[in-house]
Amino acid sequence: MSQPQPDIKRIYISIAVAFAWLIFLSLWLFYYATSFGLIQNLGIGLASLAVAGLILVITWVPWAMKQG
Numbered sequence: 001m002s003q004p005q006p007d008i009k010r011i012y013i014s015i016a017v018a019f020a021w022l023i024f025l026s027l028w029l030f031y032y033a034t035s036f037g038l039i040q041n042l043g044i045g046l047a048s049l050a051v052a053g054l055i056l057v058i059t060w061v062p063w064a065m066k067q068g
Helices: 007-035 039-066
Strands: none
Touching: 007 039
16 A cells, blocks of 8 residues: 655645754854853754744644544
């Protein structure tokens, strides 16, 4: 039995979120990280990862729920 293919827009959204997160993290570390402490920078990194993960969950869960 073949697996159903996801919409191409979900794949593009996933790629865009990954690149956007890497760009955000790079810009944050380059421009803003020096004015914050280590714990605060770790918090920003984890919060940004949580936001990226939330966007991916919102994108993929409806498709996964249809698969059964």
